[in-house]
Amino acid sequence: MTDTETPLISMKGITKRFTGVVANQDVDFDVRRGEVHALLGENGAGKSTLMNILYGLYRPDSGAITVGGVGRTFASPRDAIAAGIGMVHQHFMLIQSQKVWENMILGLESLPEILPRRDIIRRIADLSAQYGLEVDPMANVWQLSVGEQQRVAILQMLYRKANVLILDEPTAVLTPQEAERLFETIRQMTSEGHGVVFISHKLDEVMRITNRVTILRRGRVAGSVDTAATSKEQLAEMMMGEKIPFSVSKPPMRPGERILEAEGITVLGDRGFPSLSDVTLEVRANEILGVAGVAGNGQQELCEALAGLRKLESGRILLSGTNISGMSSRTFIDLGIRYIPADRKGTGLVPNMNVEENSILKKYWSRPVARGMMIDWKRVFEFARSLVSRYSVSTPSLATPVRNLSGGNLQKLMLGRELSDSPQVVIAMHPTWGLDVSATRFVREQLLEERKNGAAVLLVSEDLDELQALSDRLAVLCKGELMGIIDNPADVSRESVGLMMAGTPLESVALCTGGA
Amino acid sequence: MRIGSGSGKKLTLTIEKRLESPGALRFVIPSVSLLAALATGAVFLFLMGVSPFEAYSAMFRAAFGDGYGISETIVKSIPISMAAVAVMLTFTMLIYNIGAEGQIFMGAIASAAVVRYCFVDSAPAMLLMMIAAAGTAGGLWAALAGYLKARWNVNEIISTLMLNYVAIHLMDYFVYGPWRDPASLGFPMTAPFPGVARLPLLFGTRIHMGLFVAVFLALLFFVLIRHTRWGYEIRVIGENPRAAGFAGMNYVRNVILVMFISGAIAGIAGMCEVSGLQGRLQHGFSAGYGYTAIIVAWLSQLHPIAILFVSFLIGALLVGGETLQIVMRLPLSSTLILQGLILFFVLGGEIFKTYRIRFQREDA
Numbered sequence: 001m002t003d004t005e006t007p008l009i010s011m012k013g014i015t016k017r018f019t020g021v022v023a024n025q026d027v028d029f030d031v032r033r034g035e036v037h038a039l040l041g042e043n044g045a046g047k048s049t050l051m052n053i054l055y056g057l058y059r060p061d062s063g064a065i066t067v068g069g070v071g072r073t074f075a076s077p078r079d080a081i082a083a084g085i086g087m088v089h090q091h092f093m094l095i096q097s098q099k100v101w102e103n104m105i106l107g108l109e110s111l112p113e114i115l116p117r118r119d120i121i122r123r124i125a126d127l128s129a130q131y132g133l134e135v136d137p138m139a140n141v142w143q144l145s146v147g148e149q150q151r152v153a154i155l156q157m158l159y160r161k162a163n164v165l166i167l168d169e170p171t172a173v174l175t176p177q178e179a180e181r182l183f184e185t186i187r188q189m190t191s192e193g194h195g196v197v198f199i200s201h202k203l204d205e206v207m208r209i210t211n212r213v214t215i216l217r218r219g220r221v222a223g224s225v226d227t228a229a230t231s232k233e234q235l236a237e238m239m240m241g242e243k244i245p246f247s248v249s250k251p252p253m254r255p256g257e258r259i260l261e262a263e264g265i266t267v268l269g270d271r272g273f274p275s276l277s278d279v280t281l282e283v284r285a286n287e288i289l290g291v292a293g294v295a296g297n298g299q300q301e302l303c304e305a306l307a308g309l310r311k312l313e314s315g316r317i318l319l320s321g322t323n324i325s326g327m328s329s330r331t332f333i334d335l336g337i338r339y340i341p342a343d344r345k346g347t348g349l350v351p352n353m354n355v356e357e358n359s360i361l362k363k364y365w366s367r368p369v370a371r372g373m374m375i376d377w378k379r380v381f382e383f384a385r386s387l388v389s390r391y392s393v394s395t396p397s398l399a400t401p402v403r404n405l406s407g408g409n410l411q412k413l414m415l416g417r418e419l420s421d422s423p424q425v426v427i428a429m430h431p432t433w434g435l436d437v438s439a440t441r442f443v444r445e446q447l448l449e450e451r452k453n454g455a456a457v458l459l460v461s462e463d464l465d466e467l468q469a470l471s472d473r474l475a476v477l478c479k480g481e482l483m484g485i486i487d488n489p490a491d492v493s494r495e496s497v498g499l500m501m502a503g504t505p506l507e508s509v510a511l512c513t514g515g516a
Numbered sequence: 517m518r519i520g521s522g523s524g525k526k527l528t529l530t531i532e533k534r535l536e537s538p539g540a541l542r543f544v545i546p547s548v549s550l551l552a553a554l555a556t557g558a559v560f561l562f563l564m565g566v567s568p569f570e571a572y573s574a575m576f577r578a579a580f581g582d583g584y585g586i587s588e589t590i591v592k593s594i595p596i597s598m599a600a601v602a603v604m605l606t607f608t609m610l611i612y613n614i615g616a617e618g619q620i621f622m623g624a625i626a627s628a629a630v631v632r633y634c635f636v637d638s639a640p641a642m643l644l645m646m647i648a649a650a651g652t653a654g655g656l657w658a659a660l661a662g663y664l665k666a667r668w669n670v671n672e673i674i675s676t677l678m679l680n681y682v683a684i685h686l687m688d689y690f691v692y693g694p695w696r697d698p699a700s701l702g703f704p705m706t707a708p709f710p711g712v713a714r715l716p717l718l719f720g721t722r723i724h725m726g727l728f729v730a731v732f733l734a735l736l737f738f739v740l741i742r743h744t745r746w747g748y749e750i751r752v753i754g755e756n757p758r759a760a761g762f763a764g765m766n767y768v769r770n771v772i773l774v775m776f777i778s779g780a781i782a783g784i785a786g787m788c789e790v791s792g793l794q795g796r797l798q799h800g801f802s803a804g805y806g807y808t809a810i811i812v813a814w815l816s817q818l819h820p821i822a823i824l825f826v827s828f829l830i831g832a833l834l835v836g837g838e839t840l841q842i843v844m845r846l847p848l849s850s851t852l853i854l855q856g857l858i859l860f861f862v863l864g865g866e867i868f869k870t871y872r873i874r875f876q877r878e879d880a
Binding site for chain 2: 308309328329330331332333339341343346347348349350351352353357360361362364365370373374375377
């Protein structure tokens with residue numbers, strides 16, 4: 001029997017060390033019936049460790065977990081699931097090649113040999129209706145949009161009768177409209193007595209949807225407050241441990257001449273289908289062109305095409321009026337086009353190589369770093385040292401493999417490498433994704449600095465606030481097509497942008513100004 | 517899941533990721549792995565009915581006991597180290613050239629062909645032509661697999677391995693067929709090479725000039741990999757091919773080029789073996805050096821200089837292994853078992869570079 005006073009789950013005095021590094025120190029965290037409890041913190045603050053402990057992936061060095069007042073130890077996620085805890089990861093743990101209903105029963109024990117397909121599908125339908133999680137049980141997962149896949153992942157947890165749902169940055173992949181639907185679902189779940197843990201970087205959402213907030217800083221609880229009794233600024237301050245102005249100031253600036261132009265470009269995605277069709281846009285000097293869109297709607301392909309990394313099926317790319325389409329990606333780099341990819345460790349950096357070696361990835365073939373065939377490691381050392389100090393990368397040494405750097409420092413290093421020799425064009429994809437407040441601010445300031453210095457900047461982001469704050473114009477992509485370019489993005493409502501992200505062309509959207 | 521009941525302390529063993537790997541591990545882990553392999557080998561020797569202590573000490577004496585033993589160890593280590601440098605180069609780029617053995621054979625065939633068809637009576641000219649032919653033949657043999665890999669993503673492990681059999685049988689065709697020495701009493705071998713086609717011997721032993729070639733190649737590739745633009749490229753491609761493409765590096769060209777160079781080195785190893793040691797082409801002249809090289813390259817952590825030393829140790833193992841056969845009356849394959857154990861433990865030990873085992877007591 002669970003009375004209303006006993007939390008659904010309670011973690012007390014959780015401590016977890018990894019080889020001398022404290023990931024969690026004496027952390028208390030609980031989830032009550034019917035509440036949304038936000039877990040906030042910078043990268044490396046210990047959120048993931050804490051949730052992985054709750055989900056049975058790690059065992060704490062000390063501390064206790066109680067479920068409904070009863071002490072439990074979880075040896076694996078299976079135990080946690082059995083105790084009614086479900087986690088929806090950022091990258092959904094779904095089998096892409098299977099159907100929705102098959103994914104529902106993934107990992108369930110004690111299924112009959114012959115699967116009761118009809119019963120399963122009926123239960124999915126019931127749960128879908130109950131929580132507003134529309135999805136076709138017979139659909140193949142790989143055919144679903146990201147938003148739909150998230151619904152499947154949540155349904156999967158509800159199907160397993162999870163009482164407590166851990167949602168890890170659930171809105172990162174959603175349109176504003178989809179996020180609204182998710183919030184409805186969350187409200188429905190809490191009204192039925194479920195508890196929800198909401199991990200997010202977006203303070204607006206935390207303020208809107210949650211009842212309580214626990215902030216972690218360097219592995220310890222920096223504060224635990226009722227949402228109603230706090231403010232965004234206070235939360236940011238608790239995360240950071242110091243007051244930091246929240247927005248960056250963008251001085252007005254007159255855009256210069258056209259630098260980078262895409263004329264009706266069409267490119268194929270990795271699966272061989274067109275991912276970008278007939279997109280025409282231009283980026284001028286002293287300008288930031290924002291690109292909005294739900295993840296996977298052609299942004300990646302756009303960036304890669306503009307950086308010379310993806311072959312054009314049709315269309316042209318011009319740099320200061322010269323056709324450069326079809327030239328090698330090396331030529332694009334030599335012409336001053338720099339690209340900051342979203343996937344830092346996977347694409348932008350070489351994790352097992354050290355800071356020095358990573359610093360020359362885009363210049364190892366040219367003087368002064370290269371001398372003929374040879375690389376002058378002395379100069380590399382000096383270059384890396386100046387990069388690290390100019391972009392305040394915090395690293396134990398220049399010989400440290402970059403896999404050991406935190407997300408913010410990885411990004412600073414990559415940013416420094418791409419920006420250090422005053423590029424003409426900067427293409428940045430999700431440059432602040434996953435960064436803490438101070439690193440985010442640093443990155444934004446650097447992009448504005450490039451704008452000031454006359455670069456043409458193309459910024460792809462999933463954070464509408466960021467796009468509205470930084471962009472001079474805002475292009476919106478949906479399914480690889482350009483829905484239009486908004487000339488005054490700061491004055492346009494989020495709803496209008498959301499409609500365009502969902503596929504409504506600019507002409508058909510009544511641009512209501514003001515609201516946010 | 518909790519197993520068992522009752523209270524009290526219990527000892528648990530957890531495997532967790534290391535946040536950093538101390539530099540000393542690079543040396544400690546392979547050494548401990550080597551010892552563990554020898555210890556396991558001792559069990560095997562014991563089961564074969566010989567005293568492991570006697571067997572190991574006999575091997576040690578054979579390999580290092582006198583000048584002859586040491587010189588034989590060096591002789592064995594020459595082709596191994598060259599072939600190891602060859603495969604190390606591709607492994608650095610995460611391309612798995614398992615075909616050094618076949619490339620050694622192609623190099624040997626090509627040098628024998630030069631002796632047979634392009635004979636000139638001048639040692640420098642002869643040897644240079646043989647080296648060039650051997651390098652080209654081995655290089656093209658490997659580049660074939662490299663091209664298939666780069667162009668159509670054909671698994672190079674399989675293609676290089678299969679090409680080994682082709683090369684070995686091709687050589688057998690020549691030594692059993694058209695190139696067989698009529699005076700060999702039916703043995704599958706060519707006529708002895710004339711003196712100008714032989715690499716000079718050193719110190720009055722069987723050690724030949726190939727030793728200098730091997731040392732030179734190891735040093736050369738140390739510099740190439742660590743200090744040139746090209747070496748940087750292959751390391752980046754090996755560590756993160758996506759980042760390599762992002763930096764405008766040409767994957768296709770580098771795969772083919774690296775495979776060619778790797779095959780060329782192995783081909784030259786084959787030439788040194790026939791010209792320096794055997795003095796003729798004969799059936800089974802390479803005792804699996806191309807495969808042994810794979811073990812050596814991994815034991816050396818893909819470090820060219822370390823390859824020289826590890827090759828020497830493995831050479832000693834081979835010389836000692838012959839002793840096992842002669843003195844202990846064990847089959848020659850016992851040495852292969854020891855080699856296999858070493859590779860197994862060294863590769864298995866790699867996990868301890870990134871993970872550590874921790875014992876802890878906790879309340880049950």
